[in-house]
Amino acid sequence: MKNRKHLLRAATATAVVLGVTGLSACGAAKTDSSGSSGTVTIAVPSWVGAEANAAVAKYILENELDTKVKLTQLDESVAFDALNSGKADAILEDWGGAPKKVKLYVDDKKSVVEGGGLGVTGHIGWFVPKYLVDEHPDITDYKNLNKYASLFKTAESGDKGQLLEGSPSYTTNDDALIKNLDLDFKTVYAGSEAAQITQIKESYKAKKPFISYWWTPQWLNSQLDLVEVKLPAFKEGCDADAAKIECGYAETPLQKYLGADFTKGNKEAAQFLKNFNWTNEQQNEVAALIADKKMSSEKAAEQWVKANPDVWKAWLPK
Template sequence: MKNRKHLLRAATATAVVLGVTGLSACGAAKTNASGSSDTVTIVVPSWVGAEANAAVAKYVLENELDTKVKLTQLDESVAFDALNSGKADAILEDWGGAPKKVELYVDDKKSIVSAGDLGVTGHIGWFIPKYLAEQHPDITDYKNLNKYSSLFKTAESGDKGQLLEGSPSYTTNDNALIKNLKLDLKTVYAGSEAAQITQIRENYKAKKPFITYWWTPQWLNSQIDLVEVKLPDYKEGCDSDPAKVDCGYADTPLQKFLGADFAEDNKDAAEFLKNFSWTNDQQNEVASMIADKKMSADEAAEKWVKANPDVWKAWLPK
């Protein structure tokens, strides 16, 4: 697995209100004498794309495999600890933000096993609205950002331009990039994915200049037109020292992981989760139903599952 030290997107308001539960000692799958699981505990990182994964997996597990599912919201590093201890069973979207935990639990202790690619490729970068790029065509190269940094000044950023972030709990390279590329920018945190989206939408509607840390897949990209700022090309190892990062972010095939005991004792559920694979567009479709159309996660999952039997039936254990 590639060393991907990129994103841990932080809490959206939807993850809290849509029924993601806290983890308890009784949250792990309980195996009965027949080797089947009463409950599968799936970790949900706190952004809506990950919520979409978990909701669809939950719906199919409960309605097709007669397996109860508990969802629990945990940050990426803590999620690996939970799988190692048996307090959770599956992570369906890992962006590579905890490489040391992967090395410890997957490679060394073997208490966690890889469940393969999610099928979704993530990418992080800095983005500006298209209308701004059309006004200043050279602004899309980081080398020219200082010339335009005054356009991005806010009360929060002082005499520097604001680089809008989501939450302080994100794992990003942006402060190092600003320092090492000598840019007149300052990271300013909206506080969550939902708050960041609100600010982006307000700025976009008002045609204000802004630059933001952003990513794909992300459902909002179908509604607004953003242009990526070219950062120095990513090369393997260029982000190995967090303090010296001076390159952009790599494309990241998102990964799934299972607790080793769960994978061994609950073969049907584990096989289903290993087979679970969909596209960026499919994830965005469900995420948009949750975050934009304000459907519950369960309602969005049911609607998508009923409309796409040819996709999810291929995930079922043989």
């Protein structure tokens, strides 16, 4: 497996209220991964795009395949442990942030199997608002960031520019990038995806300078005009040593993983999840209903499913 290290998006506060159940490595809800119980447990990373995947999959499994679904919120690394133990059956959006777990469970133990691509391509980078670029056109080159570091100073960043992050619990290359590219910046964590979005929206509305790690797909991108700062180009293997990283982030086709026992015991549900494949735009549509329109994940999924039968019917097992 490719040893890619990507910034995992920060936790969104909506996860808890949208019916996603918490699960720790030692306190997981019991699940019969053989499929005999008819229940499928989907591990959901704590950002709204992943919630959109799980909500749509759950709605179709329950309403079209008569299969009960449990959603459980898990960080990426712990989710692989849950797949291995049978306490979860599927991960629908993996960004490649746990390569050692993939090697252990997929390649070595074979307790987890690849479920194919999600159809969504993820990309992470550093972004600034377009109005700032209009004022300072050369700010989009990382080599010029130090010249503008004072624009981004906050109480939290001290005498350095603030690079806004999401949650400190996720893997990020940004501290290494700042050090290795000799940038006068400091990472400052908002604490969650929702908190980060709030800060970005407030700064954008006031037309204040800000620079933040950000990603696609992201529903908010249709509302704000953000421009990516050009970091050194990603090349395969440039992120192999986390301490020495000097390159930006890759374009990442997001992947699905399934418990091996689950695929044998509940073949119909497993085949559906393997077939589940949609676009960045389709994921954003559901994510925006949840995070922006404040619709429940269940209602958002129902609305999308009813409007797009030509898409999801192709996912059903033959």
